[in-house]
Amino acid sequence: MSLLDVTGLTVGIRHSPLDILRDVEFSVERGEVVGLVGESGSGKTMASLAIMGLLPPGIELRSGSVRIDGTEYVDQESGRVRRTAGQMTMIFQHPRAALNPTMRVGRQISRVLELNQDLHRGAAREEAIGMLARVGIPGAARVARAFPHQLSGGMCQRVMIAMALACKPEVLIADEPTTALDVTIQAQIFDLINELVDETGTGVLFITHDLGAIAEMCDRVTVLYGGQVMEQGSLRALFTEPRHPYTRFLFEAVEREVDLRVEERGVNFALTGCRFGHRCPSAHPACVEFPPLVEVGPDHRSACFLHAEAATGGVVDGSA
Amino acid sequence: MALLEIRGLYKTFGHGHGAVPAVRGVDLDLERGETVGLVGESGCGKTTLGRILVGLTTPTDGKIVFDGEPLDGRLSRPEVRRRIQMVFQHPAQSLNRRMKVSTTLAEPLHLLAKADDETIKDRIDETLRLVGLDAGFLDRRPRQMSGGQQQRIAIARALVPDPDIVVLDEPTSSLDQSVRGRIIALLRSIQEQRDVSYLFISHDLSTVRRIADRVAVMYLGRIVEEAPTEQIFEDPRHPYTKALLSAVPTMDLDDRKQRIILPGETPSPSELPGGCSFQDRCPLVHDRCRREQPQLETVAAGRRVECFAVAPDAPQRPAG
Amino acid sequence: MSMTGPLPGGPGAENPHEPGDDFAVTELSAQAVRLPLWRRKPLLIVGAVILAAYVVLAIVGPFVVDDPRATDPANFLQSPSADNLFGTDKFGRDVFARAVHATRLDISVGLIIAVSAMILGSVIGVVSGYFGGWVDETLMRFTDIILAFPGFVLALVLVAAIGNSTLNVTIAVTVAYIPYFIRLTRAQVLAERELEYVDGARLAGNGPWRIAFRHVMPNSLGPSFVQATLVAGWAILTVAGLAFLGVGIRPPTAEWGVMVAEGAPDIITGQWWTALFPGGMIVLAAMAFQFIGDELGAEEFV
Numbered sequence: 027m028s029l030l031d032v033t034g035l036t037v038g039i040r041h042s043p044l045d046i047l048r049d050v051e052f053s054v055e056r057g058e059v060v061g062l063v064g065e066s067g068s069g070k071t072m073a074s075l076a077i078m079g080l081l082p083p084g085i086e087l088r089s090g091s092v093r094i095d096g097t098e099y100v101d102q103e104s105g106r107v108r109r110t111a112g113q114m115t116m117i118f119q120h121p122r123a124a125l126n127p128t129m130r131v132g133r134q135i136s137r138v139l140e141l142n143q144d145l146h147r148g149a150a151r152e153e154a155i156g157m158l159a160r161v162g163i164p165g166a167a168r169v170a171r172a173f174p175h176q177l178s179g180g181m182c183q184r185v186m187i188a189m190a191l192a193c194k195p196e197v198l199i200a201d202e203p204t205t206a207l208d209v210t211i212q213a214q215i216f217d218l219i220n221e222l223v224d225e226t227g228t229g230v231l232f233i234t235h236d237l238g239a240i241a242e243m244c245d246r247v248t249v250l251y252g253g254q255v256m257e258q259g260s261l262r263a264l265f266t267e268p269r270h271p272y273t274r275f276l277f278e279a280v281e282r283e284v285d286l287r288v289e290e291r292g293v294n295f296a297l298t299g300c301r302f303g304h305r306c307p308s309a310h311p312a313c314v315e316f317p318p319l320v321e322v323g324p325d326h327r328s329a330c331f332l333h334a335e336a337a338t339g340g341v342v343d344g345s346a
Numbered sequence: 347m348a349l350l351e352i353r354g355l356y357k358t359f360g361h362g363h364g365a366v367p368a369v370r371g372v373d374l375d376l377e378r379g380e381t382v383g384l385v386g387e388s389g390c391g392k393t394t395l396g397r398i399l400v401g402l403t404t405p406t407d408g409k410i411v412f413d414g415e416p417l418d419g420r421l422s423r424p425e426v427r428r429r430i431q432m433v434f435q436h437p438a439q440s441l442n443r444r445m446k447v448s449t450t451l452a453e454p455l456h457l458l459a460k461a462d463d464e465t466i467k468d469r470i471d472e473t474l475r476l477v478g479l480d481a482g483f484l485d486r487r488p489r490q491m492s493g494g495q496q497q498r499i500a501i502a503r504a505l506v507p508d509p510d511i512v513v514l515d516e517p518t519s520s521l522d523q524s525v526r527g528r529i530i531a532l533l534r535s536i537q538e539q540r541d542v543s544y545l546f547i548s549h550d551l552s553t554v555r556r557i558a559d560r561v562a563v564m565y566l567g568r569i570v571e572e573a574p575t576e577q578i579f580e581d582p583r584h585p586y587t588k589a590l591l592s593a594v595p596t597m598d599l600d601d602r603k604q605r606i607i608l609p610g611e612t613p614s615p616s617e618l619p620g621g622c623s624f625q626d627r628c629p630l631v632h633d634r635c636r637r638e639q640p641q642l643e644t645v646a647a648g649r650r651v652e653c654f655a656v657a658p659d660a661p662q663r664p665a666g
Numbered sequence: 667m668s669m670t671g672p673l674p675g676g677p678g679a680e681n682p683h684e685p686g687d688d689f690a691v692t693e694l695s696a697q698a699v700r701l702p703l704w705r706r707k708p709l710l711i712v713g714a715v716i717l718a719a720y721v722v723l724a725i726v727g728p729f730v731v732d733d734p735r736a737t738d739p740a741n742f743l744q745s746p747s748a749d750n751l752f753g754t755d756k757f758g759r760d761v762f763a764r765a766v767h768a769t770r771l772d773i774s775v776g777l778i779i780a781v782s783a784m785i786l787g788s789v790i791g792v793v794s795g796y797f798g799g800w801v802d803e804t805l806m807r808f809t810d811i812i813l814a815f816p817g818f819v820l821a822l823v824l825v826a827a828i829g830n831s832t833l834n835v836t837i838a839v840t841v842a843y844i845p846y847f848i849r850l851t852r853a854q855v856l857a858e859r860e861l862e863y864v865d866g867a868r869l870a871g872n873g874p875w876r877i878a879f880r881h882v883m884p885n886s887l888g889p890s891f892v893q894a895t896l897v898a899g900w901a902i903l904t905v906a907g908l909a910f911l912g913v914g915i916r917p918p919t920a921e922w923g924v925m926v927a928e929g930a931p932d933i934i935t936g937q938w939w940t941a942l943f944p945g946g947m948i949v950l951a952a953m954a955f956q957f958i959g960d961e962l963g964a965e966e967f968v
Contacts, residue, residue, distance in 0.1 A: 065522045164610075179388075180611055208387035209549065210608050213593035217607055235523060238552075238595030265599050279524035281597065402865055424871050432869050440862035444884050450870075457871025503870065 027096050029229040030054040030077075030114070030197045035090035037069075037076050037253075044295045045088065046072055047253040048316070054197060054229035059219070061244035061261075062233045065276070069253035070233045074199045078116055079107030094196055112142040112193030119202035121182035125174040131185045132158070132170025135192050142193045157188040162218055180211035184218070191222060199231045204239070216243055237280055241265060246325070249273050252294075252301030255319060259326035270328045272302045300330070308332060347414060348375040349543055350399075350511060355408035357394050366616045368394040369405070370567035373642065376511065381537065381544040383558030383575065385551060387590070389612055390564040392547045396513045399545065400432045413510070428458040431504035435516040437496035441488045447499055448484040454507045469506055476539065477502045478532060494525040498532065505536065513545045518553055530556050551594050555579055560648070563587045566615055566623040569642060573649040583651045585628050622654075630655040707964075713957030720951060724773045727766035734764040734920040743937050753939035755929060764920040765944055771915075772902050772922050773951065775836055779905075780898035782840045784890050787847025792886065794848065795855030796878040802852075809845045817842040821904055825913055835914050839904050843897050847890055854886035892963040899955030906948050922948045 035050040047069045054060045064070045075081050077092045079099075092099045092107060099108045118124040126134055135154035139145045145153065151170075158166035161184040174182055183203060190198055200219070204212035220243070223230055232243055240247055240261070247264050249257045249272065257270035268274045294304050299314040306313070312331045319327045320334045357369040369391040376382050384392045397403040399410070401422030410417045412426070420426055431454075434440035441450060451470045455461045461469070471481060477498040488496055497517060504512050514533070518526040534557060537544065548554050554561060555575060562572040563584065571584040582588045589606040608627045619625060622635040634654050642650045645658040738758030746753040752761035794805040812820065824838035858864070859882055867881045902922075908914025909923030917924050922944040929940030 065524065178611055208612070209551075209593045210387060210589055211611065212595075213605055213607055216595075217605070236595065237523070237597050241597045241599060242595040262599060265597065276524060277597075279527055400869060402868060422868075427869060427871060432865075434862040434866060436862055440866045442863045442867065442881050442885070445881075453867075453872070454870040500866070503866065 028053040028093075029056050029058075029095060030231065031091070031093040032073075032077055033091045035073060035076060035092075036088040037072060037081065037085060037090075038088050040084050040086050045253060046085070046295070047076065048301075050090075050250070050253070050255055051319070052231075052248045052255070052258065054231055056229055057223055057227040058245045059223060059230040059232050059243050061240040061247040062231060062250060063235065063237065063240050063247060064250035065235055067252075068235075068250040070235075070250050071201055072253070073250070074116065074201055074231065074233055077107065078114065078199065079109065110195075112138075113195055114197040114199065115190040115193060115195045116199040116201065117183070117186045117190050117203050119205050121179055121186050121206070122174050122177075124186055125182060127174055130171050130173055131177070131182075135170075135185070135189045138189055138192050154188075154192065157192050158185065161185075161188045161191075161222075162214070163188075179207050180214065183207060183211075183215055187215075187218065187222075191226070191228070194226065195228060197229045197231065199233070201233045202235070203232075205234065205236070212239075219243070237277070249276070252297075254301045254316075255329055256302065257326075257328045257330075258319065259323070263323055263326035267323070267326075269322045269326070269333060270330050271306050271308045271332070273328075275305075275307075349378045349413060350374075350376040351409075351411040352399075353409045353411075355395065355398065355410070356406045357391070357398060357403060358406045364616060367567055367618075368615060369398070372408070372564075372567075372569055374562060374569065374572075376543050376545060378510070378543055379537065379541045380559045381546055381557050383554035383561040384545060384547045384564060385549065385554055385561060385590075386564035387549055387612060389566065389615060391567040392564050393515055395564075396432065396515050396545060396547050399511070399513050400430055401427060402432075424458050428454075428507040429509050430511045430513065431507065431509040432513045432515065433497070433500050433504050433517045436520050437493055437500050438488055440500050441496060441503075443488050445487070446484065447486050450499065451484075451503055451506050454503060458507045473502045473506045476505065476536060492525075493521050494529060497521060497529055501529075501533070501536070505540070505542070508540075509542060511543045511545065513547065515547045516549070517546075519548065519550060526553060527556075533557060551579075551591065563590065566612065566618065568623070568652065569650075570624070570652045571650065572642070573646075577649060583645065583649075583656045584653050585630050585655070586624055707961045709957040710961035713954040713961070716950060716954035717958065720769055720773050720954070723766060724770040728770055731763040731766045732760050734759060734767045735918055736760070736763075743932065743940070745937070746939055752943045753937075755925075755940045756932065761925070761940055761943055764925060765922070765947060767920040768922045768925060768944065769947065771832070771920065772905065772948075775832070775905055776898045776902040776951070776955075779836055779840045779843065779901040780894045782836075783843040783897060784847050784894045786840070787844040788851040788883065788887060788890055790844070791848040791851025792855055792878055792883045795852035795886075796859055796882055797874070805848070806852075809848050812841070812845045815842075817900075818904055818907060821908060822911075822913060825908060830908075830914055830916060832915055832919070835905060835908060839901055839908075842904070843901065846893060846897065850889050850893055851883075851886050854889060855882055858882045858885050889963070892959055895955050895962060896959035899952040899959070902948065902955075903952050 031053045033051040035047055036045055037047040038045040050069075050073055052060060052062065062070045062073065072085075076087055076090070081087060087100070087105045087107065090100060094110065094113050099110060100106075101108060125131065132151065132154050135157055136147070136150035139150040139153050140147065155166045155170050158170055163169050163181060163184055169177070169181070174185070177185065204215050207215065216239075219230065222228065232240070234240060244261050246260050247258070248255055249264070249270065251272050256272045257264060257268065264273065268277055294301070297303055298316065300306070300317050303309050303313040310331070317329045317331050318334060319329045322328045322333050352372055352374045355369055355372040356367070358365050358367045360366055372395060374382070384395065386392045394403060398405050399421065404419070410421070412430070417426060421430070448470065451473065452466050455466045455469060470484070474481060474483060479495065479498055479502075483491070483495070483499070491499070518529050521529065530553060533544065536542065544557070546554060546558055558575045560572065561575050561578040562569045563578070563586065564570065565586050571578065571582065571587045578587065579591065582591055589608045592604070592606040606629075610627050613619070613623070613626065619636070621637050622628070622640050625631050625635045628635065630653075632654070638654075640652045640654050642652045643658065645651050645656060736759060738754065740758065741754050742756050742758040744750060744754045750760050750762060752765055755761055755764070790805055794802045815823070820842045821838045824841060825835055828834045828838065864877060864882065867877045872881065905914060906921070906923030906926065909921050910927045912927065915921045915924055917928060925944035926941050926948070929944065932940045
């Protein structure tokens with residue numbers, strides 16, 4: 027049983043027939059870092075908000091299941107996701123913006139502890155200082171009394187990690203945690219996350235557009251485009267032999283300055299079939315249907331009719 | 347004689363106790379038709395240096411010689427501006443959102459070159475073609491274009507007065523990874539056609555590697571290492587350069603090098619210790635580093651490093 | 667998290683792909699089915715319709731109705747009838763005719779005040795915000811002085827000083843509202859001048875004055891337009907109020923406030939129409955502007 031199991035996640039705008047996310051699925055095991063990668067507009071942040079129950083007003087969860095350690099968190103009737111009560115926490119891209127500017131950082135952490143762990147103020151404060159030290163902040167007691175604007179970006183991100191881990195969650199969602207930070211600080215944060223994962227067995231959902239970061243941090247990867255899962259599998263399988271046309275497009279675009287002769291267009295959410303259909307060099311008539319995720323190797327799945335037909339022995343041209 | 351020679355450039359913001367020395371004694375040359383990559387993390391002064399060159403900020407001290415002529419205090423004059431231009435980091439923001447492309451592109455020609463309408467029209471058409479866009483874009487406004495297209499327009503605006511030097515401040519950092527490659531390819535092709543020099547400022551080492559002929563690494567307002575691009579990447583000498591390079595995540599799964607994790611964070615520029623500013627984080631620090639400020643020394647042909655721990659290469663033959 | 671700001675094109679338009687934009691929503695909204703305007707912002711439509719009716723009345727009305735000053739002592743204080751839609755006042759004048767002429771006066775004055783205050787206030791706001799320094803400090807202190815007085819009281823004092831012809835009243839009320847626009851525009855300018863396009867404009871050869879007025883100002887006027895609609899409504903109330911107190915526009919000019927002042931005593935004796943109709947028109951006009959201004963300024967949630 028996975029630590030986090032998300033299936034059939036479909037999210038859309040209220041009153042509109044168009045879907046932002048369609049049938050998204052992924053899982054995270056204990057002590058594992060799973061990457062969710064996509065370009066901007068791919069819906070990766072929306073997916074994390076959806077499973078946390080933090081969708082903005084006007085956006086609704088249309089269907090899906092979110093199970094943490096086997097317990098279902100989606101209320102099928104109301105379409106709401108129940109509060110995860112510290113079992114699943116999140117850290118964000120802009121650390122300073124995610125912290126309350128008017129509250130000392132130590133207090134922000136201790137409040138989380140008071141609310142979720144039922145600790146008294148004194149005990150919570152001690153624990154908070156302990157967490158700050160645990161995330162590598164020197165002089166934790168002094169830093170606890172500081173306000174976010176007095177700390178650097180890297181420090182604020184550590185504070186946010188401390189806050190997220192204070193409740194000893196099963197799952198940590200990290201949404202572009204180091205995109206706004208310098209690369210040497212990013213290396214420190216990656217190091218820290220790996221250490222904490224090894225120590226606590228927390229599962230991490232690592233959301234980013236940076237393929238290098240994915241290669242550094244993740245055990246398994248899900249590739250998202252236009253709100254749809256394109257390819258999924260172990261890091262090695264996906265990076266050494268990407269099968270989905272979109273994944274290959276993405277890898278090539280990042281690694282080489284290839285003129286891909288593909289027009290720079292945004293996502294077309296009106297497409298009922300494969301969302302990559304209008305840009306795909308291998309597109310063919312079947313692509314107006316929604317492609318299912320099919321096995322293309324051990325711990326490696328791809329949502330593309332090229333592979334679906336190959337699996338059933340059909341004739342397909344498209345050995346791109 | 348180089349096209350651009352910078353000697354002893356200083357820029358300090360504010361004065362007295364809260365003064366922030368952003369640039370602390372920079373010497374740099376830029377040849378005709380060459381690209382120098384200026385890399386460093388936040389607070390290193392690279393952006394300030396770029397802004398001084400285009401006259402958006404005035405230096406506190408130092409000499410700048412452009413095409414043989416000293417330019418003290420004249421960097422913002424139209425004659426100079428026409429020849430040293432800039433492309434900014436955020437394409438949507440760097441264009442006036444209410445202005446049509448045609449107006450945006452015509453302005454520099456009106457104001458800097460005092461050209462007549464006929465010339466302006468021809469030059470605009472020519473430049474649009476140069477950046478790979480068709481005349482249909484002339485009537486568009488920024489919000490009707492994608493990020494990549496906006497940046498092409500910004501590049502066109504910089505090129506329209508036919509400058510000798512274009513300073514590019516993080517020109518691809520706000521763009522999707524798949525778009526970056528195309529913009530870099532465009533910049534290179536323009537350089538071949540127009541023989542323009544680039545000062546390419548970026549924190550993204552992999553992008554810099556694709557376009558720069560030489561790279562200068564900055565830390566806390568000084569250049570700590572400068573060398574031809576491949577040498578910087580294959581054989582970095584300065585301990586900061588080594589840490590910086592090792593921190594960059596790569597997609598190559600088999601390149602699992604040992605990451606150098608620097609302790610602590612970049613100190614605040616207004617609270618610098620005496621001696622080498624890298625002393626508190628440097629793995630090679632010794633007493634001398636705390637007493638004296640190292641200078642940029644030539645260690646090999648075309649290579650300069652500022653570190654007491656780095657010895658010059660054994661001389662191969664008399665410099666010719 | 668709000669999805670505000672102009673949404674790109676309608677369905678079928680070029681699909682701008684906003685870099686760094688993690689929400690698929692902004693693109694999606696461009697293609698999503700949108701409710702028609704009258705369902706999303708009904709009050710805007712109501713306000714606009716009412717205002718349109720007033721404008722038509724103001725332009726066409728005076729040519730169609732009787733002379734507002736024609737007295738008919740024999741027919742004084744007649745209740746509303748087919749001949750006199752709003753009845754007659756104590757001088758036998760047709761209230762409807764007077765109300766229609768007053769519409770032209772009040773609507774024009776309201777709009778003129780709003781537009782003048784906006785233009786003058788915006789220019790001052792741009793100069794203050796863009797150039798900063800002692801210019802900004804000085805202008806802000808003057809603005810503070812004006813704002814220290816309640817708008818109505820200030821208009822009152824100014825009218826007492828310069829006289830109460832229609833022109834003077836217009837000027838006085840305009841002055842009272844200029845500071846709103848100064849503050850609003852200045853705030854926008856302070857934000858705008860930090861944006862990269864200002865640097866881009868410098869590099870294109872623009873001098874500071876060109877940048878301030880040709881680049882920054884047009885981008886800073888958005889909130890001012892919204893404010894202007896609201897100010898138009900408030901201006902009408904202020905002008906009518908001054909007239910009611912007897913310190914603004916004087917009788918026998920047909921102006922809503924004047925009419926209410928003249929008609930107020932009639933209520934005691936049971937002739938409600940001389941004050942109620944003009945009063946109602948004031949309320950309706952102010953309300954219409956308020957609806958428009960509110961809805962224009964409100965954020966649009968998907």
